[in-house]
Amino acid sequence: MENTNKKEVRLMKGNEALAEAAIRAGLHAYFGYPITPQSEILEYFEEQAPKRGFTVLQAESEVASINMIYGAAGAGARVMTSSSSPGVSLMQEGISYIATAELPCLIVNITRGGPGLGTIQPSQGDYFQSVKGGGHGDYKLFVLAPSSVQEMADFVFDAFRVSEKYRIPALILADGALGQMMEKLTLPEEGSLPHVTPEWGTTGKTKDRERNIITSLHIQPEKMEAINHHLQAKYKAIEEAEVRYEEYFMEDAEIVFVAFGLSARICQKAVDIVREKGIKAGLIRPITLFPFPKQIISETANRAVGFMVVEMNAGQMVEDVQLAVNGKCPVYFKGRMGGMIPTPEEIAVALEEKFIHHEEKV
């Protein structure tokens, strides 16, 4: 901790890298509640807060912490919370309010296997909850899916930047493995993300302005519809400007994996395995889950033999891939559930079964 201002290479857990990055991104306040497998984030903040001058509070529940986020973000501060699947479910009402009141903030979901209390092992079962709203009403979050400890840190900066630019809550959707595993990373530079207290924040009504009101309530349907149009226009602007994805061996790919987060990393290895057998496979990794990189998938579908979507769930993002492919070629799915992680080998086998041996069988 000698000099936090210079770039430094460290070996860290994903959860701790994310927390350290948030401090370097100029976090003002963190509110959270313990839940496995993300408790290190709260612990790291509690340990660092007195030394580095930010606010941290262990709330009585996830319901309380998301509403503390509402209050603090409404007061113009740069704030975040984190939890894991069941806890994020508890936050959904508050997230809907935050999205409607257009408060920037960062929510981190270190996903575990569900449904129900499920397991503490990693999962991607919260994709729908993250990108399709999750709570009530029509709203979106800016959703980033890291696939390494380096990205657990880097994406915090991107999340705050986009969140504050568009006044939209950002969500980092990682899984328990990314939170728990240790990797080498270069820590982002402190102070590289300036914060300006927004003029809409409830910081005290000065004489030179009207009172600021943070609300998600517009009882007249005409007004509420106008608010909805405004939100939808914002989401469209984000879809046009903030899509991020990564390609792996896509130059000549005929068979295309689509996977995010940890699954994408495993699929890279699966691409290597089948490439050695002469199968021209590649990978598109959505980095932003909303906005979803549908254009590259749609364009790729014009020339691809087919797609295989790999997720650690029962098949969620595959629906968005199908929408983007729009019937131009087959879309297959390979998933593991309940906290199980697929191996590169079983993914390679699944691909060969669908695209290579399948034709022989027919």
Place this chain on the structure above:
Amino acid sequence: MEIPVLENLEVVYKKPETLTDTPFHYCPGCGHGVAHRVLMEVIDELGIQEETIGVAPVGCSVFAYHYMNIDMQQAAHGRASAAATGIKRVLPEKYVFSYQGDGDLAAIGTAETIHTVNRGENILMVFINNAIYGMTGGQMAPTSLCGQVTSTTPYGRDPAKIGFPLKITELIAQLPGAYFVARHAVHTPNAVRKLKKALRSAFEYQKLNKGTCFIEIVSNCPSGWKLSPLESQKWIEENMFPMYPLGDIKVPGKNITAPSTENN
């Protein structure tokens, strides 16, 4: 017609700067209007309009920001004290208050209420207790009296089935984080004066960073109670006060007074 001009008169009563010109949407005779006004008068007189942030959650007073000319946040049902905590933690130099009804503070938000006070958040919590859910049309509240007829207790509140009225103010007065706890009313000018004094003390205490100030206001709901405004004031005195007696419950520097055992 010539309008007579009154000169050399002293202004003895006027609308505080901290209230907007928007007419209250509250039902005739409802205590919210008086409670709003007194609260805003105190902020006006203390000169802290620029330093005060209010939070009003779901309930009849969810539109408090239409009337209170200060920075305000509307909070989710039950979560006003959590939102207020968030505000106060990032703006510790400001005055922060929540303005919550009985359903909000003592039913759905009980956990937030208890833990906010237990942490001794340096905020003021104003608790409007009218023993009914006003906004949703007169359903039973946690503070509804035994035998009280509401739209969800059509045969009267039966404590054997649904429990006794929750005296949450006495409950939270037990917590070390509570600094000043009192119960007041707005049914008479005298009661309003006492409430105003307590609100003023609560804001002054907030600067001391000694803990949560909590003021319950026993109020009425003529529409929900199906009574005229005047009848409702009488009903307060005859039915509410025996269960919710007025006065200080916890005062700085003094040992906690025993919660009233009357009519328990």
